Amino acid sequence: xxxxxxxxxxxxxxxxxxxxxxxxxxxxxxxxxxxxxxxxxxxxxxxxxxxxxxxxxxxxxxxxxxxxxxxxxxxxxxxxxxxxxxxxxxxxxxxxxxxxxxxxxxxxxxxx
Amino acid sequence: xxxxxxxxxxxxxxxxxxxxxxxxxxxxxxxxxxxxxxxxxxxxxxxxxxxxxxxxxxxxxxxxxxxxxxxxxxxxxxxxxxxxxxxxxxxxxxxxxxxxxxxxxxxxxxxxx
Numbered sequence: 068x069x070x071x072x073x074x075x076x077x078x079x080x081x082x083x084x085x086x087x088x089x090x091x092x093x094x095x096x097x098x099x100x101x102x103x104x105x106x107x108x109x110x111x112x113x114x115x116x117x118x119x120x121x122x123x124x125x126x127x128x129x130x131x132x133x134x135x136x137x138x139x140x141x142x143x144x145x146x147x148x149x150x151x152x153x154x155x156x157x158x159x160x161x162x163x164x165x166x167x168x169x170x171x172x173x174x175x176x177x178x179x
Numbered sequence: 180x181x182x183x184x185x186x187x188x189x190x191x192x193x194x195x196x197x198x199x200x201x202x203x204x205x206x207x208x209x210x211x212x213x214x215x216x217x218x219x220x221x222x223x224x225x226x227x228x229x230x231x232x233x234x235x236x237x238x239x240x241x242x243x244x245x246x247x248x249x250x251x252x253x254x255x256x257x258x259x260x261x262x263x264x265x266x267x268x269x270x271x272x273x274x275x276x277x278x279x280x281x282x283x284x285x286x287x288x289x290x291x292x
Contacts, residue, residue, distance in 0.1 A: 073222065101279045110269065110284045111223075160222055165276050166211050166230055170222040 069095050069164050073171025080151055080178055088146045088174045090161030096141035097163035102134075105158040105173075114159075117144040151178040181206040181274045185283035192260045193291050200255040200286045202244075202270030211273040212253040213280065214244055216266045223269065229253060240264070260290045 070093040080086050090100055098119045103111040115136050116124040123136035133155075135147040144163075148155055156178045162168040182205045192198045204210055211230055215223040227238025234246045244255045253270060267287050271280040 071222075099277065108285075110282045111280075113279045113281070116279055158220070162223075162280070166273065167213055167225050167228045168223075168271075168280050169225065170215075172222045173220065175220060 069093075069169045071161065071163050071169045071171045073161055073174055075174060076172055077175045078177070080176070082152055082178055083150055085147055085149045086151055086176060088148075088159055088161075088176075090144045090146070090163070090171050092142045092163050095164060097144075098141060099165075100138060100144040100161055100163045101168065102136065102144075102146050103160045103162065105160060107158075111160060114146075119144075148176065151176070153178045181210075181272055181281050183270050183272050183281055183283035185268075185270055185286045187286050188284075189287045189289065191289045191291065194262050195259050198257050198260045198264070198288065198290070200268050200270075200288060202253045202255065202283060203251050204253060204270070204272045205251065206272050206274045208274060211276070212244075212246060213271040213273070214238065214242065214253075214255050215269045215271060217269065217285075218266050226255070226268075260288075262290050262292050264288060265290045 072091045074089045100117040102114045105111045114129045117136045117138040119138045125131045138144040160173045161171045184203045213228045214226040217223050229236045229246045237243045267285050269285050270283040
């Protein structure tokens with residue numbers, strides 16, 4: 068199947084700093100990528116839809132100024148968590164491709 | 180609005196026994212239905228999908244699922260469970276091509292030896 072690579076897999080940062088997470092489609096081009104957030108023992112919640120060459124579409128309740136999404140090329144989308152706080156600690160996962168989505172490995176973000 | 184329900188938080192089965200993980204959905208129009216498996220601190224692995232065609236769909240690792248339109252269900256099944264099948268399973272739906280998946284809350288499958 069298609070390969071989606073996400074980096075880093077784990078990051079610890081200090082409160083107030085920013086963290087960038089990369090999502091790459093390795094063997095296909097992705098005009099659309101999706102970013103999800105997963106809390107412990109809970110389901111994946113869609114945060115935003117990343118569109119190559121245009122602005123991301125954010126789900127209701129997701130702060131677009133805190134979670135900056137850039138999709139500058141057909142193989143790369145980035146999620147930047149700005150001014151991170153402990154409540155932003157979570158597991159972030161990206162996906163691409165339809166009909167079945169292929170997922171990155173996920174990024175465990177811990178804000179201390 | 181589209182939604183997915185997984186009524187069981189946990190399913191426990193003995194190795195070698197058949198397993199079923201339940202999923203019901205709500206979507207306008209014809210659904211795209213999926214099952215994924217997640218191991219701890221990992222991304223999701225695709226198991227199988229239903230788009231159209233035969234109601235019984237076969238997927239990876241011996242899993243299969245049956246689409247039942249009248250009951251709006253898409254239960255995941257396997258004839259003989261393995262201990263290595265123990266993981267978190269997600270059912271998901273997509274209302275139309277190109278849109279994001281909407282996930283159920285997940286069901287933890289525990290297979291005992």
